Amino acid sequence: MFMSNNFFQVTPEITELSNLCENNSRIDPDLYDKYAVKRGLRDLSGKGVLAGLTEISEVVASEIVDGKEQPCDGKLYYRGINVDDIVEGLTRENRFGFEEVAYLLIFGQLPDAGELERFNRLLANYRSLPTGFVRDIIMKAPSQDMMNTLARSVLTMYAYDEYADGTSLPNALRQSLQLLALFPLLSVYGYQAFCHYHHNKSLYIHVPQPDLSTAENILYILRPDSSYTPLEAKILDVALILHAEHGGGNNSTFTTHVVTSSGTDTYSAIAAAIGSLKGPKHGGANIKVVQMFEDMKANIDDWTDEAKVADYLEKLLEKQVFDHAGLIYGMGHAIYSFSDPRAVLMKKYVESLADEKNCHEEFELYSLVERLGPEIISKKRKMYKGVSVNIDFYSGFFYSMLDLPMQLYSPLFAIARIAGWAAHRMEEMINANKIIRPAYKAVSTRRGYVPLEKR
Numbered sequence: 001m002f003m004s005n006n007f008f009q010v011t012p013e014i015t016e017l018s019n020l021c022e023n024n025s026r027i028d029p030d031l032y033d034k035y036a037v038k039r040g041l042r043d044l045s046g047k048g049v050l051a052g053l054t055e056i057s058e059v060v061a062s063e064i065v066d067g068k069e070q071p072c073d074g075k076l077y078y079r080g081i082n083v084d085d086i087v088e089g090l091t092r093e094n095r096f097g098f099e100e101v102a103y104l105l106i107f108g109q110l111p112d113a114g115e116l117e118r119f120n121r122l123l124a125n126y127r128s129l130p131t132g133f134v135r136d137i138i139m140k141a142p143s144q145d146m147m148n149t150l151a152r153s154v155l156t157m158y159a160y161d162e163y164a165d166g167t168s169l170p171n172a173l174r175q176s177l178q179l180l181a182l183f184p185l186l187s188v189y190g191y192q193a194f195c196h197y198h199h200n201k202s203l204y205i206h207v208p209q210p211d212l213s214t215a216e217n218i219l220y221i222l223r224p225d226s227s228y229t230p231l232e233a234k235i236l237d238v239a240l241i242l243h244a245e246h247g248g249g250n251n252s253t254f255t256t257h258v259v260t261s262s263g264t265d266t267y268s269a270i271a272a273a274i275g276s277l278k279g280p281k282h283g284g285a286n287i288k289v290v291q292m293f294e295d296m297k298a299n300i301d302d303w304t305d306e307a308k309v310a311d312y313l314e315k316l317l318e319k320q321v322f323d324h325a326g327l328i329y330g331m332g333h334a335i336y337s338f339s340d341p342r343a344v345l346m347k348k349y350v351e352s353l354a355d356e357k358n359c360h361e362e363f364e365l366y367s368l369v370e371r372l373g374p375e376i377i378s379k380k381r382k383m384y385k386g387v388s389v390n391i392d393f394y395s396g397f398f399y400s401m402l403d404l405p406m407q408l409y410s411p412l413f414a415i416a417r418i419a420g421w422a423a424h425r426m427e428e429m430i431n432a433n434k435i436i437r438p439a440y441k442a443v444s445t446r447r448g449y450v451p452l453e454k455r
Helices: 012-023 030-034 083-092 098-107 113-126 133-138 146-160 169-199 214-222 230-243 251-260 266-277 285-299 306-317 341-356 360-380 391-401 406-431
Strands: 057-065 068-078
Touching: 068 083, 068 098, 068 341, 083 098, 083 230, 083 341, 098 113, 098 169, 098 214, 098 230, 098 406, 113 169, 133 146, 133 169, 146 169, 146 266, 146 406, 169 214, 169 266, 169 406, 214 230, 214 406, 230 341, 230 391, 230 406, 251 266, 251 406, 266 406, 285 306, 285 360, 285 391, 285 406, 306 360, 341 360, 341 391, 360 391, 391 406
Parallel strands: none
Antiparallel strands: 057 068
């Protein structure tokens, strides 16, 4: 059915109705303090409201010293194992590890050699879309946002699954592992369709290789010549590991718990999580970091001049440059104060790639902003906790050095995080027996009904 161009436009009538909605829906900010409501379900220090229990991962930002809680360097544990140790062990053994980490998160233990081989074989067998799916779904009406494409593809998988509504644990596990295997294909193929139909570029649909890791396959099916260096693939694998999971309280994982608790199907739960991750306050932040640095490089003639860089950062906070939002993107985290352990790890590998790609000057600029940013923010803002760079700060730079298209930055996050979502969906199904339903305090004034002719 044909729709005119103005069908999706905001008309004056809609603007008027929007103003009415806004005027009658705004809540007095003082009421949040009056009723001790923790906005965003967290307090001023960033600590979240305790809403559940999990064994899947632990985010540590403080420690008890002399009976008092104090901020500390951040730590991240997957099933009780420090992520630093996981990455260090995989690097020492010169192995790809994302699949191993997915196994750990979902099944609660590291696989032995036989279990890992069987798991990789299972994922390889699942890494195949239904007949006609690429032609009939991905190629039809390609979206300009790959997260939208990914969510639509996940929801459409429901129609191909004879047991789509089955909520037994084995069935939900089967669906989750299939999505874990298919996310790279759904994301990259969606991007290729977008480039072909919106930018008239050649269409590449490479078939994934069963003997390649997830990281290798992403580069293999994305690039026209399917080529990549060992370092590129290894660092992409590390990025997937660091993005795979981050506690039950992050927005998209909490969404997975909430939607799963209703008893709905796997495809609906994961599509909801994708919708959450798409938001620029969650998975889309690394795009903003790259765009901010591009603007910074264009407006600073000497990237090593601390005074000029500091001046630009101050103008960012004063809403004078870039997007006028008053933010230094990639700085700060809801939980971490002193450091984000993922960013610390990422920085080490990004520096190696920067040397290989002759981008060392840019890396030094990132390092300078990392050092100056917290100092400037603390001078300009009222702070309740420390500020440090988060993983988004370096991940966008890493993706740009790999020549990965910006449209795939958020889908790459989803390709990794599906491992954590799957684990949390299993955990919610196994342990929860109630639908998640937090309370909201009604603060509207009660009034009577007025007949239509008297309004």
